[in-house]
Amino acid sequence: MASVSVDQAMGRAIELAARGLGTTSPNPVVGCVLLDPAGEVVGEGFHAYAGGPHAEIVALAQAGERARGGTAVVTLEPCDHRGRTGPCTESLIRAGVARVVIGVRDPNPIATGGVRTLTEAGVEVEIGVRADEAEAGNLAWLTAVRRGLPYVTWKYAATIDGRAAAADGTSMWITSEAARIDVHALRGTVDAVVVGVGTVLADDPRLTARNLRDGTLAIRQPLRVVVDSFGRTPPDAQVRDGAARTWVATAAEVGAGEDGRVDLTALLRELYRRGMRSVLLEGGPTLAGAFLRADLVDRVVGYVAPKLLGGGPAALGDAGIRTISEVVDLEFVDITQVGPDLRVIALPRKREG
Template sequence: MAVNETERRAMARALELAARGPRGVNPQVGAVILSPEGDVIAEGWHHGAGTPHAEVDALSELAPGTAQGATAVVTLEPCNHTGRTGPCAVALIEAGVARVVYALDDPGVASGGGAERLRGAGVSVDAGEQAEVAHELIGGWLTAQQLGRPHITVKWAQSLDGRAAAEDGSSQWITGPDARADVHRRRSAADAIVVGTGTVLADDPALTARDGDALLPHQPIPVVIGSRPTPPDAAVHRHPHPPLFFDTHDLDAVTADLHARGIQSLFVEGGPTLASAFIEAGLADRVLAYIAPVLLGGERLALTDIGVASIDQARRLTVDEWVPLGPDLLAIAHPATDNRLQNEGAL
């Protein structure tokens, strides 16, 4: 059965409702219930972890029996497992819903399979309606589900000859104002920003996302990795979000912890040592290299040891885009292969 215009309009509305929900451990999901005649009789969205899912939130607006023969239009495949709440697929079946239209499949091993369960109960199901729009909304969550950790962007700024700082350690500013403004916009799009204790002690960064002197509306949660203590008067303590500190060099443990907190995207901006550690561990899904037309020489390289002993072990990248930013150039790239699979044989 093809998706009709009424269902398409309902999906557009469900996507608007989904955006009202918070980003976090659970996806942002919206739902609209249509009567057999095509009228909107209920709406709902997921309000956060532990609250009813969007379908159940919408059904809660209806008296028993009202959803008999109705159509549920949902931005994500109704779940098929019991967590803090019961399976949405079962709730729809028990409510008497006759048809379900959804945008994206649920990638979860436990939570997926709702469509199959619905079809098994005789419910008509159509998938993929406005999937691209839905993916734009919860793409970070989907990636985090597939990886079991946040999507990680590793950023650095360098001179044309690959240096992150001059011989005396000074690095402000290698790149110009256009490049720095671009960095702040990308910080604002991330859930968290990560540096090492060395960067905190050397540069005392605020780790905020700014437009000039003004804070941008969304601020990434600051994360500091390393064993050296952060001074109590460090600028990171004045961040709008309380910083997270990890006294460890185990990046897998750090990213797993952040994933459990609902952080879907991580912006690594912690200097050569930390950037190199993430890359060596195969934990760089995207690289942002800001290249300035200056020469510095010396030993302060933008990257240090990343586990490459010979050319055949090189970390190959695919460049997605070259972006001119005033006199500077931004290279946006991703690993040409799964580096962790390549170097370790398995995830």
């Protein structure tokens, strides 16, 4: 096999890390590529599930003695603590790795310290190779750990004129089957799916991740969360069907805001405490508006259908914006056609001051 550059190896490690999306929480996604002293790839690995072997351990097992004197290229700083698995730093040092190249430092105060331990053991350490890409691949986890709240993606489906339903309330189906399949794949990458009780009462959704062609459920299901301030979720609602875990979050349990409804920041704080690092907000316009009003949306994923309704509820309700100067500016990061629809991914721009 031909030798590869450290830059190329990091690109491959980032690809490997993505295979763990949706299955590693509360741990990060991590990829690792091991190069021998000649620059040949001798081991690859990624963290597949919480409690399982870390990416470095998988790659070291593949490489065996060929790792000695080589380079470990890893997307995130190797852990330096003993949890359900031992410190990756110890394994790298014991294997005789001479150099470790890191994409991003670990912000988790429990696991950090890997760079110091490796350096003290005489291992050469380089930080920041393809850092932006490594950061983007682990954005939800990194953001969550840095602030102690899950990363929130608001997903919506609408016509090209911004309508989430017709004037009579019907909304099935605004977008195509291809878009709905894509949404189920998106559900499979997050830890929790959040809706309001209004959506449950109107549509009675299952909120599971499944194959729409045959109805089979994905192996791993996100937690289903119903924001239900006053406990109106019916006992026979499909979200209670046992196909996945469900939490009906009431104001009495979570805490109430000034309006007497569920305090959304408190809700996210509790989800983080339960190990949730990424949340998909699929609620209707009212809940979406409340999340935006509280500045709790990190990413927007919109599925826009080439259709016009001219009436009916908008995809977004009151977000507390009263004048054009208060508008939430977004930055497009991806626009892709999915079947006949467009999937638009955008990030809110940070406000000045």
